[in-house]
Amino acid sequence: MRHILWLGLVAMVLGAPRSGSAQDSEALNEQVLVAMVQTYNQAVEAKDEAVLRDDLYRGPIPGDNRRFLRALFTRTEQLSVTYEPRGLEFKEDGAVATIECTLSFRHARTGEQKTTRFRLRLIFEPSENGWRLKKTERG
Numbered sequence: 001m002r003h004i005l006w007l008g009l010v011a012m013v014l015g016a017p018r019s020g021s022a023q024d025s026e027a028l029n030e031q032v033l034v035a036m037v038q039t040y041n042q043a044v045e046a047k048d049e050a051v052l053r054d055d056l057y058r059g060p061i062p063g064d065n066r067r068f069l070r071a072l073f074t075r076t077e078q079l080s081v082t083y084e085p086r087g088l089e090f091k092e093d094g095a096v097a098t099i100e101c102t103l104s105f106r107h108a109r110t111g112e113q114k115t116t117r118f119r120l121r122l123i124f125e126p127s128e129n130g131w132r133l134k135k136t137e138r139g
Contacts (some may be wrong), residue, residue: 026090032131033088033124037097040122040133045081047073058132065136076105086119094125094134 036056043051052058053061061069082094084100099122104115118138125134 016111027133029090029095030088033095035082036124036133037085037099037122041081041083044069044072045079047079049073052133056133058127058129062135068136070136072103075108076103078104078106080104085122088123091110094123095131097122097124 014112039051040056042048043056052069053059057065060066066074080103081113082102082104084102086098086100088095088097099120100117101120102115102117121137121139123134123137124131126132
């Protein structure tokens with residue numbers, strides 16, 4: 001069973017009511033990005049590379065990200081992913097969502113049950129069709 005702590009991120013990024021068209025636009029962008037982070041979580045847990053490629057990256061998955069995901073998908077069974085939001089920051093050329101990840105799985109070859117935790121940064125950039133995931137970085 002997944003435990004996703006999105007209420008905290010939603011409350012953090014939506015905050016108090018806003019006024020003005022620029023602020024309304026930013027609030028809408030925040031909602032879209034929160035939804036994209038949730039989609040990323042669901043796609044990784046479902047091992048759905050097509051959703052990652054088509055709906056989030058909106059094109060080829062960058063080399064390091066693709067290698068990490070394929071290794072994760074082929075070397076694990078019973079994958080459970082928990083993401084704890086740590087922040088969403090808008091930058092001049094995009095946005096960065098920072099999350100704490102906990103992966104629980106059974107190693108496909110050894111059968112050993114494992115849990116690993118790490119920080120992940122999802123880096124988004126605006127595109128002609130809204131936002132796209134540019135890349136992810138661990139650390």
